[in-house]
Amino acid sequence: MNWHEATTSRKLDHLRICSEEDIEAGSSGFSDIRIVHAALPECDMDGVDLSCHFLGHSLATPLFIAAMTGGHPDTTDVNRRLARAAEKAGCAIGVGSQRAALERPDLAGSFKVVRKEAPTAFIAANIGAVQLREYGTGWAEKAVSMIDADCVAVHLNFLQEAIQPEGDRDAAGCLGAIEELCSDASVPVIVKETGSGISRETARLLWNAGVKAIDIGGHGGTSWAKIEGIREGEKNEPPLTRLGDDFIDWGIPTVVSLIEVRETGGPVIATGGVRSGVDIAKALALGADMAGMALPLLAPAMKGDSALACAIDHIHRQLKAAMFLSGAATLRDMRRVRTYITGDTRMMIQKYD
Amino acid sequence: MNWHEATTSRKLDHLRICSEEDIEAGSSGFSDIRIVHAALPECDMDGVDLSCHFLGHSLATPLFIAAMTGGHPDTTDVNRRLARAAEKAGCAIGVGSQRAALERPDLAGSFKVVRKEAPTAFIAANIGAVQLREYGTGWAEKAVSMIDADCVAVHLNFLQEAIQPEGDRDAAGCLGAIEELCSDASVPVIVKETGSGISRETARLLWNAGVKAIDIGGHGGTSWAKIEGIREGEKNEPPLTRLGDDFIDWGIPTVVSLIEVRETGGPVIATGGVRSGVDIAKALALGADMAGMALPLLAPAMKGDSALACAIDHIHRQLKAAMFLSGAATLRDMRRVRTYITGDTRMMIQKYD
Amino acid sequence: MNWHEATTSRKLDHLRICSEEDIEAGSSGFSDIRIVHAALPECDMDGVDLSCHFLGHSLATPLFIAAMTGGHPDTTDVNRRLARAAEKAGCAIGVGSQRAALERPDLAGSFKVVRKEAPTAFIAANIGAVQLREYGTGWAEKAVSMIDADCVAVHLNFLQEAIQPEGDRDAAGCLGAIEELCSDASVPVIVKETGSGISRETARLLWNAGVKAIDIGGHGGTSWAKIEGIREGEKNEPPLTRLGDDFIDWGIPTVVSLIEVRETGGPVIATGGVRSGVDIAKALALGADMAGMALPLLAPAMKGDSALACAIDHIHRQLKAAMFLSGAATLRDMRRVRTYITGDTRMMIQKYD
Amino acid sequence: MNWHEATTSRKLDHLRICSEEDIEAGSSGFSDIRIVHAALPECDMDGVDLSCHFLGHSLATPLFIAAMTGGHPDTTDVNRRLARAAEKAGCAIGVGSQRAALERPDLAGSFKVVRKEAPTAFIAANIGAVQLREYGTGWAEKAVSMIDADCVAVHLNFLQEAIQPEGDRDAAGCLGAIEELCSDASVPVIVKETGSGISRETARLLWNAGVKAIDIGGHGGTSWAKIEGIREGEKNEPPLTRLGDDFIDWGIPTVVSLIEVRETGGPVIATGGVRSGVDIAKALALGADMAGMALPLLAPAMKGDSALACAIDHIHRQLKAAMFLSGAATLRDMRRVRTYITGDTRMMIQKYD
């Protein structure tokens, strides 16, 4: 995502489109996954334990509120609510790209609100790989200290960059910059895709560079190709200059990416089209350590604190029920549950000849 | 199924919804199965022999009238008709959960009518795994003696328990209780799922615990998630407290469950989405010993004795024709008939890599 | 088919329904087959040679006009036209079941017309397996001599028998009767299914019994279950006594049956849902020696000589074009052409685990 | 394509139908291919290098403007625009069949315009295999010198020949003629299909004959069976003389053909249903050296120079974005990118048993 335009008003554009239009595309693959039911769970659903360890922290739930916003005064409210909810439910939470605030410190308030409202939560700072390459580790450290973050997430969003006329299309040197950050940073480094997924090959590069966790950000949920397509349409740009629609199908579906990355190492955060606690359970069964959700939390966060708390509660209730019906009293148990894999997902992960 | 609410009027609720609304969900997998036609059957269709042995009893047919009702005076008529039909056709028959009558002996009449009308039939008593754990073998024996049952079926319905706000969500210890019952009970013990299926892993636990037969009760027929979803809707509960709809897809399809359980032992009763005598033939070809049907018999049973007799007759006619066209003069022959397996079912039972 | 009712007026019933209603069901599998295109055919389309040998006879084309009618004076015209067309185009031709005329010699004219109009054609007599068992080889010989046939086809139609209330449902002893006929008959014996296909297992029984060719008559073309379903509907029979609709899906698809039977021996006639010369080419590529068509020729045959000649011409033109584009100048070449197999057909012929 | 009728007015017929009607059929298979996303491309999109080598020439792009027209004065404009665009963008370009101009030199202008407007472009002359066999290498050399071509493409279009009543249906001897041309011609020889694909087997024949490149011209884009079907319809020919519709499904899908031919050698031009720069990237990843497009360029070419330049620009922008997101800075890199293959394409390339 090009969350760094000179004019931060674009942030609002994104929030508006994301909350008003259908901006999902493709299939994440979760519907191709079926968890093997445990008819005799031999545990207590009310005692299902969602707690987990992630990058040295103890967390109350594997639900990660994925990076979304900040950088414009009008986004402060949304971030405040997300932070409160994270604090209350014990979720990890990411902020949106901090570029705007790093460039214009007067915008930092829309990010700082997160640590203020979530004093004990696990918070991920957020910077783009291209900015990291340009400005180096110091830039990342500023992002971390701005919100007293527990880790820093470097986002990869080259699909969006490629599509936008004004995008940063030079990706060379980003891997080196990440490697440098990993060796120098004061907090653990996560690398996250934002809707196109991480392949087995890229995962290997990242582990070798020293990243501490990968957020796969796979295809099948929020589609930046679709969002940009909608913006292009609103701006009445001539069809032949638009690329958004041409790349709506681009990317590795979340489930396929999860399986590939999991085979190369971990921990792994499964994000992209996670739409319920049942999807989280599926992700865990396929080896995920955490599961991220962005879009499904945006509308409730724009509505108010209680709508958001309700939404998160419901997700947790679904997750607990799914774990219970899998016979899993803990996340560790859940990661050993057998699944059935069908459809295109099956074909994509299955070798042939 | 939470067939044990304080107010037994809920039973009526269930019967009403089940007979009025579309409460089936998913695919049982039977449509993915095609029996290999025997162009030269070399037997006489009118001589096709449906008789079988089950738990030491000789039965006239593999059709098992699956557990449905009892526990409210108004259900007596339905049970009476089911019992008469079972007696006449020689079917095995299960009663619905006897919890209500075990708690309030005045309700026992709606169950006792079954033995009264079916003096020679094979009858299965029915208790929930949670009650068994709470009250022990004695409770089961009371259920057996209430209807002079030939076996006792312990139902597993944790999906329904998980969904209902008032559900019993503690499943711990149920396996131990079943094991104890198996060693102490005066009649053979069956364990039955009620729409989510039994996995290979659970089947192994059950055989080791000493159960004498497994009724797989797989996904693809009557859906308690859907029924509870409808009830939630009728009660206008706020969407975010509802779990029914979220779990409509949950469970192991009947055919997949049947194949898995069959590989671990037997005898096996195939229930869940069995909708015709042809489906019964398919279940037999896949290794089932008996096939259970609930929903398709409910409407005729509510209509009258002759509608029910007709329905059962028709199922038997379909079964005989299917066996004849498979070249199977007996159930033993039918269990050796080859099938084609396609679709998702094929992917679910096929290993890869 | 129960082509032998006391009242031969039923023949007319069948012809009427077959020519007026949609009586096809299922998929023959031909749409799952794609012939590998030969971009450089290295032959002359106008020189494509359709001639073949079958049971010691030289035939001008692999197209077999499948058994349809006779037995009622009003069917004479249809048989006359089919015979003329067969004579002119050099097709092999089968007559419908001769039972009626064997029982009532005054009805023989509707069959004899075939030899009269097709003095040099390869003609197949037609009797039912049940009648053969009842009346023995002599009965078959009478059918042969009635039309001076070149071979006798014993039809298997137990699906139809099973469905009809008045059907002959005793199939025992038919194999023995076929074996006897094979050793005693004056002409070669073919066994033909009529819409449900022949399995690998049945094929082995038949070759061992001494049959000289198998007509697989697979599922996916004319459906007798559907025809009987329509007749049941017209007669307003109560739903629960009807079996037609319940067995519409029953049977081995033509392509699957063809592949299975071909693996056990030959020659093989592929019939059931063959709908064009392209389908014939596909059948040949899968190993068929001849391909039979019934339904597609019925309407033109009821219309007139020239409509029928046109239809057959068109089929031959399609077949020649398909062979040319496969690089096959002869049927022998065509049988070596590679195909792609997808869909359910692929799953049905592919082993697993 | 029978691009050689006595009356060249038919060319116009084709152009009109192709630009007005939906003349595509089947699936090229590109939608079954998904490129593995490179989240960290480590290259600069603006520096993505599309240049390549083909038959000893350096080309600016792998986009090949596939053979379309010429042979009627009214087609001169279209060829002029295509040539200008090729010159400007550095595309290779093919002309339509030169038969008409070889027979009537006064029509040569509509072809000569191409070299005139594209003095430095790589141009492919175009003759039919049948004419080559009839008139020999000299005929091909005349076609080459007419437009000072860099190579000569021999087109195979026997599907169209087979369908047209007046088609050349004798394909014998074409391979020998190609072999002779390969050994004698002054320029490299390409063989191209025109919508039905090249199989592994045919590819081997062609490499052995000495062709320097194969243009697979696979199924799934412009369908000559469909075009002829439309023309038959317009001419109100009686249904039974028409073959167009019967062969709409005929042919090897582009992706399947590409994979098969690539296994036997190269270079390979992927043509047939290539509809975007993303499809070109997919073709490259599957091993193609060049990718040809005809139909998508026709409408812009009929509209004007700038529409055409825009269209080509957009294709290149899509291709560069796709390569960038695959982490490929050069075509050589792109040919090593991993893909997922699903659907029918997967089944067609995958062996079984």
Ligand SMILES: Cc1cc2nc3c(=O)[nH]c(=O)nc-3n(C[C@H](O)[C@H](O)[C@H](O)COP(=O)(O)O)c2cc1C
């Ligand atoms: C409105 C919105 C804004 C986002 N902004 C950022 C961002 O600034 N930085 C980032 O790394 N990801 C950003 N994302 C991507 C999400 O973190 C997540 O990877 C993606 O949306 C997929 O998850 P989903 O399908 O649950 O929405 C944003 C997503 C949304 C919906």
Ligand SMILES: Cc1cc2nc3c(=O)[nH]c(=O)nc-3n(C[C@H](O)[C@H](O)[C@H](O)COP(=O)(O)O)c2cc1C
């Ligand atoms: C109205 C109704 C009530 C049921 N009640 C019980 C019950 O009390 N105990 C039990 O073990 N199963 C109960 N079942 C489950 C059935 O025995 C059976 O496992 C399930 O319905 C799947 O079969 P079907 O698809 O043929 O309906 C009930 C089913 C229905 C339709």
Ligand SMILES: Cc1cc2nc3c(=O)[nH]c(=O)nc-3n(C[C@H](O)[C@H](O)[C@H](O)COP(=O)(O)O)c2cc1C
């Ligand atoms: C109207 C009609 C009558 C038939 N009668 C006979 C018959 O008497 N004997 C027989 O062996 N097959 C009979 N058949 C079956 C055909 O020979 C053939 O096996 C079957 O129709 C499948 O081919 P199709 O899909 O091309 O129709 C009949 C078929 C039709 C359509």
Ligand SMILES: Cc1cc2nc3c(=O)[nH]c(=O)nc-3n(C[C@H](O)[C@H](O)[C@H](O)COP(=O)(O)O)c2cc1C
């Ligand atoms: C209007 C039109 C005319 C064509 N004429 C020729 C031709 O003369 N010679 C030839 O080799 N191919 C000819 N082709 C075939 C194309 O070169 C190409 O192989 C085919 O159209 C598949 O590509 P597409 O799906 O991108 O259209 C023609 C295609 C079109 C659309």
